[in-house]
Amino acid sequence: MNICVFLSAADLDERYTRPAREFAELLGKGGHTLVWGGSESGLMKVVADGVRRSGGRLVGVSVDFLAQVARADADEMVVTRDLAERKAELLARADAVVIMVGGAGTLDEATEILELKKHGKHTKPVVLLNTEGFYDGLKQQFRRMEAEGFLPVPLADLVFFAEDGAGALEYLLGPAGSR
Numbered sequence: 001m002n003i004c005v006f007l008s009a010a011d012l013d014e015r016y017t018r019p020a021r022e023f024a025e026l027l028g029k030g031g032h033t034l035v036w037g038g039s040e041s042g043l044m045k046v047v048a049d050g051v052r053r054s055g056g057r058l059v060g061v062s063v064d065f066l067a068q069v070a071r072a073d074a075d076e077m078v079v080t081r082d083l084a085e086r087k088a089e090l091l092a093r094a095d096a097v098v099i100m101v102g103g104a105g106t107l108d109e110a111t112e113i114l115e116l117k118k119h120g121k122h123t124k125p126v127v128l129l130n131t132e133g134f135y136d137g138l139k140q141q142f143r144r145m146e147a148e149g150f151l152p153v154p155l156a157d158l159v160f161f162a163e164d165g166a167g168a169l170e171y172l173l174g175p176a177g178s179r
């Protein structure tokens with residue numbers, strides 16, 4: 001499966017690097033391809049290193065102004081003109097999307113992917129990986145949107161909240177992943 005992972009480009013501590021490494025190992029050992037932003041920084045590097053070490057493929061989609069920090073040994077590396085094109089390319093190359101912990105960049109990617117799904121522009125499974133309860137607040141916000149009529153589709157049709165990497169992969173490899 002080609003799994004697009006959005007996550008932080010920041011250097012983080014063990015609370016976040018350990019689960020990222022574990023998820024990467026599951027991806028690699030499962031023979032999956034990591035589709036990611038192509039960068040060699042922070043958690044993005046941790047996951048790419050882990051996938052590579054455990055036998056998975058790496059497909060990067062970088063962007064013009066970050067191309068100089070793109071990973072040199074990826075199996076494939078695409079460089080797009082801008083961030084909008086990059087998001088479209090990442091989605092096009094993915095069978096599923098996993099959103100791990102991250103900052104504004106990750107949130108931007110997550111909301112765009114969910115918004116496109118809301119409008120029926122794609123039907124790919126999307127998982128929010130809630131490491132350390134990082135997305136508890138976002139989950140609460142989405143639940144409120146759903147309860148108060150802000151979402152035209154059930155929240156469960158948009159996104160699955162997984163508590164760990166194993167739960168995320170189990171979901172993607174189940175019936176939801178083959179839709």
Ligand SMILES: CC(C)=CCNc1ncnc2c1ncn2[C@@H]1O[C@H](COP(=O)(O)O)[C@@H](O)[C@H]1O
Nearest residue numbers: 006007008009010037039041102103104105106
């Ligand atoms: C100069 C240097 C080392 C830049 C590295 N910085 C980056 N490299 C690649 N993608 C990035 C970078 N910063 C943000 N992104 C994009 O935004 C997300 C991470 O942003 P954030 O750290 O969550 O907010 C990633 O999924 C990625 O697609």
